[in-house]
Amino acid sequence: MSDPLLQVDDLHVHFPAGGRAVGGKRNPVRAVDGISFSIERGRTLGLVGESGCGKSTTGLSILRLVEPTSGTVTFDGTDLGNLGRKDLRRFRRRAAMIFQDPYASLDPRRTVGDAIGEALDIHDLHQGRQARATRVAELLERVGLHPDTGSRYPHEFSGGQRQRVGIARALAVEPDFLVCDEPIAALDVSIQAQVLNLLAELQDELQLTYLFIAHDLAAVQHVSDRIAVMYLGRIVEEGDRRDVITDPQHPYTRALLSAVPVPDPVAERQRSRVELVGDVPSPMNPPSGCRFRTRCPRVFEACGRIDPDLIPVGGGEGSVGGGHTAACLLHGEVGQPVERSEHPDANEIEAGLDGALPNR
Amino acid sequence: MSDPRVHQADAELEAPSTRHQSQWRATVSALLANRLAVFGLVMLTALVLTALFADLLIRQPINAQNLADRFAPPSSQYWFGTDDLGRDVFSRVVVGARVSLQVGVVSVGISLVAGTLIGLWAGYRGGWIDTVWMRAMDVLFAFPVILLAIALVAVLGPSLRNTMIAVGIVFTPIFARVVRGSVLSVREELHVRAVRSLGASDRRIILRHVLPNVAAPIIVQASLSLAFAILTEAALSYIGVGVQPPDPAWGYMLSDAQRFQRQGWWLSVFPGAAIFLSVMAFNLLGDGLRDALDPKQRSVIESRGVE
Ligand SMILES: Nc1ncnc2c1ncn2[C@@H]1O[C@H](COP(=O)(O)OP(=O)(O)O)[C@@H](O)[C@H]1O
Numbered sequence: 001m002s003d004p005l006l007q008v009d010d011l012h013v014h015f016p017a018g019g020r021a022v023g024g025k026r027n028p029v030r031a032v033d034g035i036s037f038s039i040e041r042g043r044t045l046g047l048v049g050e051s052g053c054g055k056s057t058t059g060l061s062i063l064r065l066v067e068p069t070s071g072t073v074t075f076d077g078t079d080l081g082n083l084g085r086k087d088l089r090r091f092r093r094r095a096a097m098i099f100q101d102p103y104a105s106l107d108p109r110r111t112v113g114d115a116i117g118e119a120l121d122i123h124d125l126h127q128g129r130q131a132r133a134t135r136v137a138e139l140l141e142r143v144g145l146h147p148d149t150g151s152r153y154p155h156e157f158s159g160g161q162r163q164r165v166g167i168a169r170a171l172a173v174e175p176d177f178l179v180c181d182e183p184i185a186a187l188d189v190s191i192q193a194q195v196l197n198l199l200a201e202l203q204d205e206l207q208l209t210y211l212f213i214a215h216d217l218a219a220v221q222h223v224s225d226r227i228a229v230m231y232l233g234r235i236v237e238e239g240d241r242r243d244v245i246t247d248p249q250h251p252y253t254r255a256l257l258s259a260v261p262v263p264d265p266v267a268e269r270q271r272s273r274v275e276l277v278g279d280v281p282s283p284m285n286p287p288s289g290c291r292f293r294t295r296c297p298r299v300f301e302a303c304g305r306i307d308p309d310l311i312p313v314g315g316g317e318g319s320v321g322g323g324h325t326a327a328c329l330l331h332g333e334v335g336q337p338v339e340r341s342e343h344p345d346a347n348e349i350e351a352g353l354d355g356a357l358p359n360r
Numbered sequence: 361m362s363d364p365r366v367h368q369a370d371a372e373l374e375a376p377s378t379r380h381q382s383q384w385r386a387t388v389s390a391l392l393a394n395r396l397a398v399f400g401l402v403m404l405t406a407l408v409l410t411a412l413f414a415d416l417l418i419r420q421p422i423n424a425q426n427l428a429d430r431f432a433p434p435s436s437q438y439w440f441g442t443d444d445l446g447r448d449v450f451s452r453v454v455v456g457a458r459v460s461l462q463v464g465v466v467s468v469g470i471s472l473v474a475g476t477l478i479g480l481w482a483g484y485r486g487g488w489i490d491t492v493w494m495r496a497m498d499v500l501f502a503f504p505v506i507l508l509a510i511a512l513v514a515v516l517g518p519s520l521r522n523t524m525i526a527v528g529i530v531f532t533p534i535f536a537r538v539v540r541g542s543v544l545s546v547r548e549e550l551h552v553r554a555v556r557s558l559g560a561s562d563r564r565i566i567l568r569h570v571l572p573n574v575a576a577p578i579i580v581q582a583s584l585s586l587a588f589a590i591l592t593e594a595a596l597s598y599i600g601v602g603v604q605p606p607d608p609a610w611g612y613m614l615s616d617a618q619r620f621q622r623q624g625w626w627l628s629v630f631p632g633a634a635i636f637l638s639v640m641a642f643n644l645l646g647d648g649l650r651d652a653l654d655p656k657q658r659s660v661i662e663s664r665g666v667e
């Protein structure tokens with residue numbers, strides 16, 4: 001059972017601060033600041049969090065398109081940190097990426113057939129022009145496009161169609177693992193489901209493993225086996241999809257969940273909402289203690305002092321990797337006085353806000 | 361949503377019927393719509409044809425002296441008049457076009473190749489390689505063009521070849537900067553990152569993805585630099601450290617003319633006009649190309665000029 005294809009341990013990615021500092025050194029941007037997770041073969045981990053919390057950086061650093069500052073990424077038993085340039089390129093055949101912006105991720109000067117064909121060229125995956133064209137047509141058809149559209153330019157395609165081209169290009173290298181970085185965020189609502197369905201079909205057919213990135217839980221909850229919730233460079237809650245959705249343990253997860261519309265209008269009106277107030281703090285200067293404390297409706301005194309670790313919570317089995325974990329002081333010793341595990345209702349949130357304002 | 365027919369309907373495109381108009385064709389038609397650029401292009405064509413067929417156009421061997429006809433004004437025999445040694449100014453201006461173009465093309469060729477390589481390497485690699493190269497370029501860039509060229513020619517010795525080398529070196533930092541700047545932005549573009557994520561080598565990325573995307577600013581820069589290279593050569597020749605006699609160069613024809621200003625206006629007007637027109641032609645074309653390729657692109661050379 002426990003045979004992860006991808007294992008990430010204590011990954012940090014810090015970017016040097018821009019050069020506009022007036023005297024003295026600026027803090028680095030701590031885009032990813034110590035995260036660990038693993039993904040089993042053939043499964044999907046959904047990575048959710050607001051824009052700017054480090055999701056893309058996480059995906060990019062797994063493929064080493066961005067160099068990690070520290071930490072290890074192990075893919076199929078190999079530590080990627082040790083790969084030389086050649087091996088790294090070989091690894092990139094096994095892991096591919098689908099990008100959020102289907103407009104910018106294709107070169108406007110090249111036909112889509114050329115874009116897909118280049119993926120074949122890079123790894124010598126064809127014998128001759130004819131075979132290349134045949135394979136490109138096959139890939140286009142596989143993602144639901146007309147096989148003869150290879151001679152067209154990206155601007156002739158709609159957003160959804162371009163995203164299909166992006167998927168075809170990623171599939172061309174015959175990967176085992178795909179980082180899907182908000183693949184539907186830029187698409188019309190009407191075609192989001194189609195692209196999600198396509199990704200699900202491909203996963204079944206080709207036994208793909210996905211890291212599926214999204215900024216809201218709506219997209220992630222249907223496609224993921226497990227869900228990790230990210231805030232300001234950290235994972236704050238991780239667990240089986242059902243556990244995280246039905247029994248969220250971190251106040252941030254609850255806030256994200258309450259932003260997901262419920263299809264039933266009656267339930268939609270009745271359910272409690274947790275509005276996130278304020279802005280996300282700068283990753284150059286994260287708050288002391290719990291990073292979520294400046295916006296947390298449940299914040300209390302200890303939150304400014306103690307930086308909570310991910311610990312087993314809720315009804316999950318509690319084993320590492322298979323369980324349900326959250327990083328909040330409401331769980332564990334410090335948080336004993338506060339009752340847990342219920343969905344927060346409006347009063348409770350009010351009380352939380354009145355009781356303890358963030359101590360900056 | 362799960363109806364497969366709906367799925368297909370959105371996803372499919374008709375098989376292609378019309379061919380896409382390539383970017384180059386769009387650029388050419390934008391260029392041809394610009395009257396000033398077309399004017400520059402026509403003049404340049406004339407200049408190039410003149411240089412190519414100079415031997416057929418000249419009316420006298422350029423160094424043939426007719427001491428009896430010194431300082432003859434323009435006439436049907438001597439279209440542009442004669443100089444202090446009775447040489448035919450028209451023939452000398454015509455052959456001078458060849459010299460000017462040759463210096464322009466070779467020296468801009470040198471700076472284009474060197475500057476592009478440096479800019480590509482520094483911009484793509486970043487880090488200390490970038491810092492070292494660009495600092496070196498900044499130092500070169502800090503000197504006034506003519507002073508630097510004079511210094512280089514002083515070291516190398518005055519000759520046609522060394523003039524080309526000196527002008528080539530002087531203009532290298534401009535190309536290096538333009539290319540590096542473009543590489544820095546192209547490198548971060550998502551489609552380049554996407555190709556890298558597929559396992560493409562640096563070589564492939566630079567040659568197939570970065571270079572085509574920096575081609576436009578390079579072409580614009582080359583056109584503008586040709587104008588300044590011709591001007592620089594003229595200036596060097598004018599002060600006597602550029603092209604050496606007996607090769608006829610517009611620059612030193614001008615300086616010769618200055619000595620005989622009172623004997624004949626035609627001595628200075630024709631070579632001067634030739635310099636002016638060719639510099640203007642390259643400038644107009646360069647501006648037109650820039651607008652056609654990318655209206656936002658602004659050239660470094662504009663802020664510099666020739667001191
Ligand atoms: N190349 C970079 N240089 C500096 N800062 C960066 C860079 N890339 C991302 N960041 C910063 O890192 C943080 C995380 O970015 P990102 O991973 O793109 O977030 P997300 O994908 O969750 O929206 C942001 O604050 C962003 O501004």
Ligand code: SF4
Binds near residue numbers: 252
């Ligand atoms: S530790 Fe405190 S501030 Fe952080 S999420 Fe828990 S209650 Fe909120």
Ligand SMILES: [Mg+2]
Binds near residue numbers: 100
């Ligand atoms: Mg992102």
